[in-house]
Every structure is written in C-alpha cells, then in structure tokens.
Amino acid sequence: MRRRGGFALRRSPGHAALCWGGFGISASSRHAQTTDPSVLAGKLARGDRARKLTALSLIAPLFLLLVCVFGVPILAVLYYSVDNPLVSRILPQTTAAMAEWDGQALPGEAAFEAFAADAKHAYKAKTIARAALRLNYEIAGFRSMTMKAARRIKRLTGPSIKEDLIALDKRWGDIAYWRAIKDASASYTPRYLLAAVDLKMTWDQGLVQAEENRRIYLAYLTETFWISAVVVFLCVVIGYPIAYLIATSKPANQRILFILILIPFWTSLLVRTAAWVVLLQNQGMINGFLIWLGITDQPFEMIFNRFGVYVAMVHILLPFMVLPLYSVMKSISTDYMRAAASLGARPFSAFLSIYLPQTIPGLGAGCLLVFVISLGFYITPALVGGRSDQMVASLIAEFALGTANWGMAAALAVVVLVCVAAIYPIYHRFAGGDRMNLN
Amino acid sequence: MALPANATLGQQVGYVGLRVICAFGFLFLLLPTLIIMPISFSSGTFLNYPLPCLSLRWYEQVLQPHPWGFAFENSMIVACATTVIATVLGTLAAYGLTMAQFRFKGLLVGFLISPLVVPLVITALAAYFALAKVGLLGTHIGLILAHTALATPFVVITVTATLQGFDHTMVRAAESLGANPINAFFSVTLPLILPGVLSGAVFAFVTSFDEIVVALFVAGPGQFTMPRQLFADLRDQLNPSIIAVATLLTVASICLMALIEILQRRKDNG
Incomplete structure (x- = not known):
C-alpha cells in the first residue's frame, strides 16, 4: 500500500531504470535489450497508469454503492433540514400574492382572496391539513384556525373575503399570522436548524430565543453531552486499570484476559441491555439479592432512571475504551518505569510523568470513540431510561417516525453531525482511524 | 507483573x-449476561431466582415459527445478503486500494469507512429518508442496502490490513507465467488473503445480524428481525423466552468470536 515507486519513478527516469528489476519480472525479461532509461520510464509510467485504472475500477463498485446508500442519503438529511416545500406547494396563489408583501401592514384583499382560493382547493384535495400543521409550527393555534377557515370558506359570500375571514376569526386580522404565512411559504427555511438550538427568527428582531415552552432541544443536547461525558469518565476509571492489567500480565494470561474483554464486545447490544433490564428491575435479581442479604427491605429504584442508563451504557461501551488503551499499553516498555524508579521517582509520580503520557494516544482514542458512539445512543436509554433520560437520538426517532416532522428530525441530526465533525479531527490525530485493529 | 519482595x-x-478494580470490572462485564442465562431454563414466568423447576418450555416457545422463527428467518436473509454484497465489494475495493497509489486516496478511504464514524441514528435517519423517496421502506432490499453501508467498512478494514503484508510481485509472477488478472486473483491472491476476507465477512454478518437502530427506522412488519423482536418484547412482555433468545444469541456470538480468533491466528502464522 505504501509503495511510492510510481511517483518517484516518474520524476526521475534514471532512478527508474535502477528500480526496474524489482518491479516486474515479465517486463524485464521481455525488454532485456532496452537500455534507454527514458523508454523504460515511459513504459513504466504507462504500466503505472494501467494499474491505477485497474485499482480505481475495483474500488468503483463499492464507491458507487456507498454514494447511493450512504453519501446521498446523508446529503438528503442536510437538505431536509432546510427544505420547506409544503406551504408554497399547497398554497401557491397565496405564496405568489404575498411575494412582494413587505410585512408592514395587513395584506390587501388580493392576498385574502388568493388564500381563500387555495384553501378551497386544498380542502377538496385534502392537503390543507398538512399545510395547517406546518403553519402551526410557526404559531401555536394556527392549525385549528386554518382548518376552520378552510371548512367554512365555501360559505363565505361577502363582497370582501378579508372582512368575512376576520369576522370568522379575528386572528385573521392579526399581522403576525400573515407574517407567519409569508415565512412558512419560502422554499428554504433556517427555522428547523434554529429551533434545534432553541432559537427562532422573528420578523423585526432577528434571532431570539424560542418561546419558553418550545425551548427543549438545547436541554436534550446538553443532557446527551452530559450523559456521554459521564459514560466516558466511568469507562476511563474502570477501563484504564483493566487495560493496564492485561498489558502487563504474562502473555498466556494476556490472551485469556483479552478474550474476556472480547466476549462482551461480541455479544449483541440488545442481549446485554436485556440482561440489565432483567437484573435492575424492582423485583429483579439485584434487588432480590439485596433484600435477601438484609441490606434493604425496600427495593432500590435502579431502572427507568439515570442510574440504569449509566450502568448499561458503561457496560456496553467499556470494551471500546479497553481495546485502544490495551493496544497502546502493550507496546510500552516497562524499562521506562523501572528507570524512573531507579532514579528515585515514587511509583505514583513515575506513573503520572512517565507512563500516563505514553498512553495518551490510546486514552484519547478510547474517550472519543466512546463519546461519539454514546452521542448516537438510542436503544439502551429507551429500554432502561426514564422519560428524562432520553437522548437526542430518541428525539430524532420520535420526529422521523412518530410525528413525521422530517425537518426537525433532519435539523437535530445535523446538529449532532456538526458536533461529531468537530470532535473527529481530534480523534483522528490520536488514533489514526484504525479502531478495528483488535489484535 | 509480580510484586517485588521488598x-x-x-x-x-x-x-x-489494581486487582480489586479489575476484578470488579471483569465481573461487571461478564456476570450480567451469564447470570441471567439459567433463568431461560425456568418453568415459571418470573425473571428471578430461585427457579421453581427446570424446563425447556421457553426454548420450545422460541422455536415456534411465530414470532421468533419468522424473525430468525428475516435476520438470516438480511444478514446473509448483506454479508455477500459487503464481502465481495469490500474485498475488491480493498484490493484496489492496496495495488496502486493515486491522488485523493486518503479522502477515498475516509469516505469508504465513514459509515463507522457517523452516529448510527443519523445513518438510520438518512437511510429512512432515502428509502422513503425511492419507495423501498419496509422491504428486504431496503434493509439489506442500508445494512451493507454499515458492514462494508469492516470488510475494507480487515482485508486492507491483511493485504498490508501481501507481496504484489507474486501476482505479477503469476501473470508473467500466463495467468490473466482474474485467474491470478483467484489462484494466488485470494487463497493468501482468505483469512482476512473471512473475518471481514464474519464482522459484516454480525453487524447486520445485531443491528437494531436502522432496522427500527426502515424495516416494516414484514422485516421484523431478531433484534427488533427482542426490542419489542423487552418493552411489552418480559418473560424468560427473551432470555432463551439472549442465551442462544450469546452462544452464537461466542462461536463467531472463536472463529475470528482462529482466522486471526491463521493469518498471523501464515
């Protein structure tokens, strides 16, 4: 893989001739008489190009498949986080009529008429509910107001639709609702992305905090980060000594201990979560044992709360901490520690100043690996956590699968993705990306 | 690491x-899955000791065609198809990656293994959007494609690692003796890198067989896989049949792990 021959040879033909023998048996026997280095270099460059083409054509199938099933879908997530087609598609005349509106005064009769026509049409086509739901994201209560108007619009006969609508519901005379329609009818919107970090754009003040009752997403994100950070910390506290013990024991024991780490690593995530569900219940094994021991006569609440989430997540992610730590510690010579001790360092200070710094690459890799994986955790908190322990991933699932709010699901995913993207370069510097190097 | 006398x-x-912490850590890692296993042989419905009586009733229930037989069948279909696609394409790509140097290779490798570094829930959401657009939500093909994206990086990484020590002049030797490139690949390269390819395949299989998040997003009721059935049962009806399934899955994964270990040793020795 690291054969740089191709590059070096093309740059210096003389060198090419020297290296030629080692490169191709068939070529060197066929062209034994050719001595001109530049001819050889030319042939070599051609062969090199052919090899490159073969290589690329071997990679191409996987590349194309991944582009289709991974690359483009990820781009679609980015797209859906700003995509906003509903209102402009379902209320096209209103969108057109309000294109030039500056939002300073209530729109004129024309906009009301356009809205009435759109609503009548959309009511018949049964699409109005989706537009109404979309408008409700802008101002709570807009949905019922739109649905009511759409139901009654046929019966509004007055000379002025504007007056009729306002008579039907006086909120139609409130400029805020028309501004909301105008906002919602843009083809692309930053509102989902802003909402994902508890911000919103208002007509006159620019960026402001979202309303109090909608300010929930940052709390979810900080909870997610906090849970992940605690899990990382616990994994270091338990994983570091384990990795150290494995790396410093005799080779025969090393193999056994290493397999003891690999067994949970290979066991299905769901099986391990199931084990904790069984163990941690109020009538579960741990509580039964504690009561039997007489430590307590009331069962401890250990499941459907934060405790259960930490226990199960640390259990699942601990091997991801131990494996990179072990692979680094394995290559650290014990001579350094002995040298430090012989120079008078106390064991603890020798550990801090000699051993610990050498394990930083493994430690960093393990921490970031565990952190990034736990950011996306969904199944385990769903099964052993309570309502307040759900992480951002469950919110994404709820938006995508529950309420079919693709924009919000995509926006939250983008926020998580940006956080991971910010973390990843650090991980890469420490670990070089070979997390699968298990042996 | 023994303690000196002085x-x-x-x-x-x-x-x-150190030993106390480690003992605690190992117990914490291993005990939970082991300690629940005997409950699967209970004749009662409680998930606790003491067992009223031993029985195989829960295993009998698990072996019924519905729901576990159906789930197992789905999981096998999806995991096998994923393994075949991921192993073939991943091996070809790894071979291509090691046979020549070209510009942007680092970026290309980064892209090929990027499904590993994106949080699973985002990959699942992306697959959900894409499959919904092309009408493949709730189909086996859709689930297989989504799982293939997750599984190929493992194949690429293991096979590339095996190919690091591979001497490409052997292929040229074979070609100089008259073998065409395809012939040379099957008769020279593949036998030498087979342990790596097989461990990649096992990784791909396990990735798909254990996968739950993507399955939750893109699978319909017709694609209920083992993990999905486990997830549903864990939420709704907790009884020892879940532990029977868990026990069977754990035994299976330990066997697969042993297989990987053997393959790794063969790779290291040969």
Whole structure:
C-alpha cells in the first residue's frame, strides 16, 4: 500500500531504470535489450497508469454503492433540514400574492382572496391539513384556525373575503399570522436548524430565543453531552486499570484476559441491555439479592432512571475504551518505569510523568470513540431510561417516525453531525482511524 | 507483573487495589449476561431466582415459527445478503486500494469507512429518508442496502490490513507465467488473503445480524428481525423466552468470536 515507486519513478527516469528489476519480472525479461532509461520510464509510467485504472475500477463498485446508500442519503438529511416545500406547494396563489408583501401592514384583499382560493382547493384535495400543521409550527393555534377557515370558506359570500375571514376569526386580522404565512411559504427555511438550538427568527428582531415552552432541544443536547461525558469518565476509571492489567500480565494470561474483554464486545447490544433490564428491575435479581442479604427491605429504584442508563451504557461501551488503551499499553516498555524508579521517582509520580503520557494516544482514542458512539445512543436509554433520560437520538426517532416532522428530525441530526465533525479531527490525530485493529 | 519482595506499603496497596478494580470490572462485564442465562431454563414466568423447576418450555416457545422463527428467518436473509454484497465489494475495493497509489486516496478511504464514524441514528435517519423517496421502506432490499453501508467498512478494514503484508510481485509472477488478472486473483491472491476476507465477512454478518437502530427506522412488519423482536418484547412482555433468545444469541456470538480468533491466528502464522 505504501509503495511510492510510481511517483518517484516518474520524476526521475534514471532512478527508474535502477528500480526496474524489482518491479516486474515479465517486463524485464521481455525488454532485456532496452537500455534507454527514458523508454523504460515511459513504459513504466504507462504500466503505472494501467494499474491505477485497474485499482480505481475495483474500488468503483463499492464507491458507487456507498454514494447511493450512504453519501446521498446523508446529503438528503442536510437538505431536509432546510427544505420547506409544503406551504408554497399547497398554497401557491397565496405564496405568489404575498411575494412582494413587505410585512408592514395587513395584506390587501388580493392576498385574502388568493388564500381563500387555495384553501378551497386544498380542502377538496385534502392537503390543507398538512399545510395547517406546518403553519402551526410557526404559531401555536394556527392549525385549528386554518382548518376552520378552510371548512367554512365555501360559505363565505361577502363582497370582501378579508372582512368575512376576520369576522370568522379575528386572528385573521392579526399581522403576525400573515407574517407567519409569508415565512412558512419560502422554499428554504433556517427555522428547523434554529429551533434545534432553541432559537427562532422573528420578523423585526432577528434571532431570539424560542418561546419558553418550545425551548427543549438545547436541554436534550446538553443532557446527551452530559450523559456521554459521564459514560466516558466511568469507562476511563474502570477501563484504564483493566487495560493496564492485561498489558502487563504474562502473555498466556494476556490472551485469556483479552478474550474476556472480547466476549462482551461480541455479544449483541440488545442481549446485554436485556440482561440489565432483567437484573435492575424492582423485583429483579439485584434487588432480590439485596433484600435477601438484609441490606434493604425496600427495593432500590435502579431502572427507568439515570442510574440504569449509566450502568448499561458503561457496560456496553467499556470494551471500546479497553481495546485502544490495551493496544497502546502493550507496546510500552516497562524499562521506562523501572528507570524512573531507579532514579528515585515514587511509583505514583513515575506513573503520572512517565507512563500516563505514553498512553495518551490510546486514552484519547478510547474517550472519543466512546463519546461519539454514546452521542448516537438510542436503544439502551429507551429500554432502561426514564422519560428524562432520553437522548437526542430518541428525539430524532420520535420526529422521523412518530410525528413525521422530517425537518426537525433532519435539523437535530445535523446538529449532532456538526458536533461529531468537530470532535473527529481530534480523534483522528490520536488514533489514526484504525479502531478495528483488535489484535 | 509480580510484586517485588521488598515492595513498600504504597506499592502493595496499589497492587491489591489494581486487582480489586479489575476484578470488579471483569465481573461487571461478564456476570450480567451469564447470570441471567439459567433463568431461560425456568418453568415459571418470573425473571428471578430461585427457579421453581427446570424446563425447556421457553426454548420450545422460541422455536415456534411465530414470532421468533419468522424473525430468525428475516435476520438470516438480511444478514446473509448483506454479508455477500459487503464481502465481495469490500474485498475488491480493498484490493484496489492496496495495488496502486493515486491522488485523493486518503479522502477515498475516509469516505469508504465513514459509515463507522457517523452516529448510527443519523445513518438510520438518512437511510429512512432515502428509502422513503425511492419507495423501498419496509422491504428486504431496503434493509439489506442500508445494512451493507454499515458492514462494508469492516470488510475494507480487515482485508486492507491483511493485504498490508501481501507481496504484489507474486501476482505479477503469476501473470508473467500466463495467468490473466482474474485467474491470478483467484489462484494466488485470494487463497493468501482468505483469512482476512473471512473475518471481514464474519464482522459484516454480525453487524447486520445485531443491528437494531436502522432496522427500527426502515424495516416494516414484514422485516421484523431478531433484534427488533427482542426490542419489542423487552418493552411489552418480559418473560424468560427473551432470555432463551439472549442465551442462544450469546452462544452464537461466542462461536463467531472463536472463529475470528482462529482466522486471526491463521493469518498471523501464515
């Protein structure tokens, strides 16, 4: 893989001739008489190009498949986080009529008429509910107001639709609702992305905090980060000594201990979560044992709360901490520690100043690996956590699968993705990306 | 790492302390899955000791065609198809990656293994959007494609690692003796890198077989896989049949792990 021959040879033909023998048996026997280095270099460059083409054509199938099933879908997530087609598609005349509106005064009769026509049409086509739901994201209560108007619009006969609508519901005379329609009818919107970090754009003040009752997403994100950070910390506290013990024991024991780490690593995530569900219940094994021991006569609440989430997540992610730590510690010579001790360092200070710094690459890799994986955790908190322990991933699932709010699901995913993207370069510097190097 | 005879008190405390923490850590890692296993042989419905009586009733229930037989069948279909696609394409790509140097290779490798570094829930959401657009939500093909994206990086990484020590001049030797490239690949390269390819395949299989998040997003009721059935049962009806399934899955994964270990040794020795 690291054969740089191709590059070096093309740059210096003389060198090419020297290296030629080692490169191709068939070529060197066929062209034994050719001595001109530049001819050889030319042939070599051609062969090199052919090899490159073969290589690329071997990679191409996987590349194309991944582009289709991974690359483009990820781009679609980015797209859906700003995509906003509903209102402009379902209320096209209103969108057109309000294109030039500056939002300073209530729109004129024309906009009301356009809205009435759109609503009548959309009511018949049964699409109005989706537009109404979309408008409700802008101002709570807009949905019922739109649905009511759409139901009654046929019966509004007055000379002025504007007056009729306002008579039907006086909120139609409130400029805020028309501004909301105008906002919602843009083809692309930053509102989902802003909402994902508890911000919103208002007509006159620019960026402001979202309303109090909608300010929930940052709390979810900080909870997610906090849970992940605690899990990382616990994994270091338990994983570091384990990795150290494995790396410093005799080779025969090393193999056994290493397999003891690999067994949970290979066991299905769901099986391990199931084990904790069984163990941690109020009538579960741990509580039964504690009561039997007489430590307590009331069962401890250990499941459907934060405790259960930490226990199960640390259990699942601990091997991801131990494996990179072990692979680094394995290559650290014990001579350094002995040298430090012989120079008078106390064991603890020798550990801090000699051993610990050498394990930083493994430690960093393990921490970031565990952190990034736990950011996306969904199944385990769903099964052993309570309502307040759900992480951002469950919110994404709820938006995508529950309420079919693709924009919000995509926006939250983008926020998580940006956080991971910010973390990843650090991980890469420490670990070089070979997390699968298990042996 | 034995303690020297003249160890200070501090060293002794550290020595003992390290072992206590490690013992706790190992117990914590291994005990939960082991300690629940006997409950699967209980004749009662409680998930606790003591067992009223031993029985195989829960295993009998698990072997019924519905729901576990159906789930197992789905999981096998999806995992096998994923394994075949991922192993073939991943091996070809790994071979291509090691046979020549070209510009942007680092970026290309980064892209090929990027499904590993994106949080699973985002990959699942992306697959959900894409499959919904092309009408493949709730189909086996859709689930297989989504799982293939997750599984190929493992194949690429394991096969590339095996190919690091591979001497490409052997292929040229074969070609100089008249083998065409395809012939040379099957008769020279593949036998030599087979352990790596097989461990990649096992990784791909396990990735798909254990996968739950993507399955939750893109699978319909017709694609209920084992993990999905486990997830549903864990939420709705907790009884020892879940533990029977868990026990069977754990035994299976330990067998697969042993297989990987053997393959790795063969790779290291040969």
